[in-house]
Amino acid sequence: MAAPQKTRPDALTLEVVDLIGTVVARYHEEYDDAAAEHALTGAQARLLSLLSLEPLPMRRLAQKLKCEPSNVTGIVDRLESRGLVERRPDPGDRRVKLAAVTDEGRRVARGLRDSLHFAREPLAELSRDERLALRDLLQRMLGTPS
Numbered sequence: 001m002a003a004p005q006k007t008r009p010d011a012l013t014l015e016v017v018d019l020i021g022t023v024v025a026r027y028h029e030e031y032d033d034a035a036a037e038h039a040l041t042g043a044q045a046r047l048l049s050l051l052s053l054e055p056l057p058m059r060r061l062a063q064k065l066k067c068e069p070s071n072v073t074g075i076v077d078r079l080e081s082r083g084l085v086e087r088r089p090d091p092g093d094r095r096v097k098l099a100a101v102t103d104e105g106r107r108v109a110r111g112l113r114d115s116l117h118f119a120r121e122p123l124a125e126l127s128r129d130e131r132l133a134l135r136d137l138l139q140r141m142l143g144t145p146s
Contacts, residue, residue: 030118037115038108043067045112047075048101051085052109055100072099084108 009017028042035045043065050056050064058076062069076099079085084105090096101109123131139145 026118030116034112034115038112040108040112043071044075044079047072047099048079048084048105048109049112051099051101052106055088055098057090057096057098061099079105 031045032042035042038045040048046065047061050061056064058069058072061076062072065072076085076087080087083102085099085101087097088100090098126134
């Protein structure tokens with residue numbers, strides 16, 4: 001049985017892929033620059049941002065950051081030594097440790113978010129309907145419900 005023939009993407013698809021790549025690269029560059037302003041690595045800043053939303057078990061942090069749990073342990077250790085996060089027992093299962101942001105960590109995470117202009121400014125130029133359409137298209141591309 002012959003393998004199905006692959007079709008080459010059309011020029012528009014290639015252009016869209018290139019634009020998405022450029023947006024992602026610029027976002028990561030600005031994110032890393034903003035992290036450096038707070039004496040954080042990009043990974044430390046991402047972890048701190050996640051924890052500013054809610055305390056999370058180390059294993060869940062590793063899943064969200066797409067890295068090994070041992071890497072998360074090192075990142076949490078460094079943030080903990082700076083007083084930005086703390087470990088606490090999970091009230092639902094005391095065998096599990098949660099990483100949680102401290103008040104100082106929350107302040108740094110807010111400063112980090114406030115300094116991300118690239119992510120906000122171009123989106124602010126779009127109308128609410130355009131932002132909704134973009135969100136819905138991105139969610140559809142990712143296979144997540146809107």
